[in-house]
Amino acid sequence: MNLDIEKYKKVRMAQAQGARTIEELKEKSDIVIENNEELKEIETLLQNVCKCKNVSVKEVVNAVKNGADTVEKVSESTGAGTVCGRCKSIIANIVENKR
Template identity: 50%
Template sequence: MAKNRVICTKNNIDYLSIRKAMTSGARTIEELVELTGVCTECEGCKSELNAILSSVCGCKKVSLETVVNAVKNGADTVEKVGEITGAGTGVDEETGEECGKCKGLIQNIIDLGR
């Protein structure tokens, strides 16, 4: 699981703000610019935005593409997506408890189908 840290150093936009924008439906850098104000020019934006956008579950290393494909193939609940992909079923390394921080994003992917 990724820790919160500043990604866009120019505009001081952190990882959690980017993930919240994704949970609201952002799937492109342009949408992240609109929803979060990331600059796309600083070193953090250049080196991390694409990886963040392409990932859903850091605990289980499940990509956005994998989750979208599961949804397109009939997984219509967060639990079904988890059964198929493992997303949302990870354990927080620090606390040892179920993480599930990506479940909101998974639900948004189900709702939008993308």
């Protein structure tokens, strides 16, 4: 990944606040996307919840739709949040908002 660590943090923080698209990311942060390469990296990052276990937003949403109503249940079902735990706030937002 070539994305600057500060931009990475901004994306993750915005995800924890519910950002799932570039438009929502821009609403929830002051991020400046410099070029198409950065845009593609950020779009890929927005589709991913857990980098350690490579778990997508779609997988977490499906787990929630199938009854995982806590971060712990999502983690059991998908593996997300079981290594470093930094994605737990994103998982919690998905559980809370079911999206």
